[in-house]
Amino acid sequence: MSFAFYLIAALTVAGGLAAVLLKNTVHCALALTVAFAGLAFLFLQLDAQFAGFAQILVYIGAVAILVVFAILLTRGSETPKDGGIFSRTWLAGLAVAAAVFAMLGWAVLQSAPGLPGATPEPTVTVGDIGVALMGRYVLPLEIVALLLTAALIGAVIVAMHEKEGGK
Amino acid sequence: MFETADQIFVLLKHWLVGLLPMALQPVAGVVVSVAAIVCFFPALFALTTVFERKGLGRIQNRIGPNRTGPFGILQPVADGIKSLTKEDIVPLSADGAVHFLAPLVLVVTVFMGFAVLPMGRNMVLADMDAGLLFYFAIGASTELSVFMAGWSSRNKYSLMGAMRAVAQMISYEVALLLSSVAVVMISGSLSLTKIVEAQNHYSYGLPHWYIFTPWGLAGFVMYAIATTAETNRSPFDLPEGESELVAGYHTEYSGFKFALFFLGEYLAMFSISGLGTTLFLGGWSAPFSFLTWVPSWFWFFSKLMMSIFVFIWLRGTLPRLRQDQLMNFAWKFVLPMCLLNLLVAGLWRFMGDGWLRWVICSAILVAAYVGLGWEEMRRMHIGARSYRYAE
Amino acid sequence: MLGEGILKGLAETAKNFAGSFVSAERMTTVQYPEERIAPVEAARVFPFLVYDGADWEAGMRCVACQICEKECPPKCIYIEKSKDKKPDALGKPQFYPAKFDIDVSVCMSCQICVEVCPFEAIKMDNEFELATDDRFGGLLQDRKQLAKSNEYYHTIHPTEAAEVDARLAAEKTKAAADAAAKAARPPAQAATPAPAQKPAGGGE
Numbered sequence: 026m027s028f029a030f031y032l033i034a035a036l037t038v039a040g041g042l043a044a045v046l047l048k049n050t051v052h053c054a055l056a057l058t059v060a061f062a063g064l065a066f067l068f069l070q071l072d073a074q075f076a077g078f079a080q081i082l083v084y085i086g087a088v089a090i091l092v093v094f095a096i097l098l099t100r101g102s103e104t105p106k107d108g109g110i111f112s113r114t115w116l117a118g119l120a121v122a123a124a125v126f127a128m129l130g131w132a133v134l135q136s137a138p139g140l141p142g143a144t145p146e147p148t149v150t151v152g153d154i155g156v157a158l159m160g161r162y163v164l165p166l167e168i169v170a171l172l173l174t175a176a177l178i179g180a181v182i183v184a185m186h187e188k189e190g191g192k
Numbered sequence: 193m194f195e196t197a198d199q200i201f202v203l204l205k206h207w208l209v210g211l212l213p214m215a216l217q218p219v220a221g222v223v224v225s226v227a228a229i230v231c232f233f234p235a236l237f238a239l240t241t242v243f244e245r246k247g248l249g250r251i252q253n254r255i256g257p258n259r260t261g262p263f264g265i266l267q268p269v270a271d272g273i274k275s276l277t278k279e280d281i282v283p284l285s286a287d288g289a290v291h292f293l294a295p296l297v298l299v300v301t302v303f304m305g306f307a308v309l310p311m312g313r314n315m316v317l318a319d320m321d322a323g324l325l326f327y328f329a330i331g332a333s334t335e336l337s338v339f340m341a342g343w344s345s346r347n348k349y350s351l352m353g354a355m356r357a358v359a360q361m362i363s364y365e366v367a368l369l370l371s372s373v374a375v376v377m378i379s380g381s382l383s384l385t386k387i388v389e390a391q392n393h394y395s396y397g398l399p400h401w402y403i404f405t406p407w408g409l410a411g412f413v414m415y416a417i418a419t420t421a422e423t424n425r426s427p428f429d430l431p432e433g434e435s436e437l438v439a440g441y442h443t444e445y446s447g448f449k450f451a452l453f454f455l456g457e458y459l460a461m462f463s464i465s466g467l468g469t470t471l472f473l474g475g476w477s478a479p480f481s482f483l484t485w486v487p488s489w490f491w492f493f494s495k496l497m498m499s500i501f502v503f504i505w506l507r508g509t510l511p512r513l514r515q516d517q518l519m520n521f522a523w524k525f526v527l528p529m530c531l532l533n534l535l536v537a538g539l540w541r542f543m544g545d546g547w548l549r550w551v552i553c554s555a556i557l558v559a560a561y562v563g564l565g566w567e568e569m570r571r572m573h574i575g576a577r578s579y580r581y582a583e
Numbered sequence: 584m585l586g587e588g589i590l591k592g593l594a595e596t597a598k599n600f601a602g603s604f605v606s607a608e609r610m611t612t613v614q615y616p617e618e619r620i621a622p623v624e625a626a627r628v629f630p631f632l633v634y635d636g637a638d639w640e641a642g643m644r645c646v647a648c649q650i651c652e653k654e655c656p657p658k659c660i661y662i663e664k665s666k667d668k669k670p671d672a673l674g675k676p677q678f679y680p681a682k683f684d685i686d687v688s689v690c691m692s693c694q695i696c697v698e699v700c701p702f703e704a705i706k707m708d709n710e711f712e713l714a715t716d717d718r719f720g721g722l723l724q725d726r727k728q729l730a731k732s733n734e735y736y737h738t739i740h741p742t743e744a745a746e747v748d749a750r751l752a753a754e755k756t757k758a759a760a761d762a763a764a765k766a767a768r769p770p771a772q773a774a775t776p777a778p779a780q781k782p783a784g785g786g787e
Contacts, residue, residue: 051343055290058336065329078325086332086365090358093339097355151322151382250603251596255612509596510589525585565585 353440
């Protein structure tokens, strides 16, 4: 637990809080990006280069842009003039959040004693990850690929249908 | 002697760092390397702006800037002073913080890209195992700054420019990644230094650069198209098309913030050219085996400047595309070609040495190029332009 | 084939690029302050007031009729008519402009003032270096600055100036002949040709 960890953790938490608490939706999206970046830095700090860079590439490069696009295209960027930022069902939201937090906390606490005290850090290179994905985990990888392809084709069909209806 | 010339910058750095106490040396080493990059590339940017203006002038049979200093070489100094002394105007309705951060995010992320580029033998700031991945991760973040600039300006031209830029960058990012993946498949590494070393062999005096293979040539062409679009250079300069959108996403920037955007764009061009050089043109390796005594950094920067020249040449030649042409080209031509190129690279890898793989791989790619091109030109009217006025 | 046009275009620009270094006639640039191209004769930039003789104030052809002021589309001409009269080139007493200003920054070089002037008093100059560092006073030219001699007019637009001179000379001889005829004939007969003269004079 170094100084860098606390700095990054503070950044991530601040980004997350800002994403929830800010009024302007685009500001929220940008704050969420900061939280994504913080997470990526945490991965990098743990010497997980692949996970860290993939986090930046996918979440900042694609997901954040997608969120921003969605906000702009749906007129969500207009700031609500009156009323708070909390919806009326905040209690339900709180319950869900508490449940997720409890589960994550439980998982962390369960796994912590299982770890041996002072093993040398495993050096996992990108090549190792590639070999593992293409060797041992090739079936899950292919299933995920199939799922994504199906989703992609579905998206294309939805978009095409709409276009034909419009003409 | 040759060894010293080759490693002169490395030796210089070691000498500089050696002057400091032991405890400071690791930090000082990083600082010196970063300072070298942060000083050198903006200087190159300044020179490139003059050469671009002069080159474009020559292409149009003009002289170009020739008043400031001998042959106009001091023009960037004048430009720099001008942009520094200009008033920094922020629109009243702009989103102050985001408006301020956008150029910073752009320049910082672009600078980070230089960290993994091997600019010569042993001349790389951070020799990462996943260097290529790092580069693309950083490159993807620049889109965000473009969006921030466009959105925070509260100007319709800015916003439209930003939307165009982001749509274009996402579309061509796919092609950029896929064309680079072929190189990773053959060299078997994401580390840029290893990719260069894999190309640094010679047979009959000629280098084993990836561009001299069928899949490498196809990949390089796709990479070049994608980089031109990624850096918003003509003919893909729709996001800042001055005849349509004033200046696109940086319409509302003035003074030094505008200069930062300008700098960021050129730095992105340098770094992406450097990456292309590393991936396809053998990085710092010499073009002939008898020229290996020339310092490696010389070759890297010559190749870089050659790519910059091609960028300028393209800008002086081609008119701007229309938005639908741009998107069709990305998704219906470049992307299929990139995917096919992956297949060809796999074939190349497993067919073993011999002339057969040359014939088969070239035949597949040429047939696909001609077929796809013909189909595109027939269906999408890429060939002859048709103009439709307000309907 | 796809990309053919791009290669053709690149070859063309490469030819221009390389050609600009070897053949001087490709380059169309004129290094302006040092090198100048002589202006074409019909060039027109900004109006000036023509005067005859040596004294600009006495020889000014302008009679302050203010037609140009009214016709000027951007309204850049300001004229104040004099209170007294002064003999003009024909010796006839005429008004003269007490004040005649043209604003350089407003003038659009349309030449309408020249077209409408019945006295050939305002003409177009080809002097184009009118920039000053004084934004207000410097850009408002008064009648002294605007006054230029007929000889100057001959140097910048020789053909046009010769035509104008011929026209004015014809007018002058006609006026002299009329005056001589008027003096020779009895006053009773002079009343009949006089109305016929008027439309001809007005048409000028």
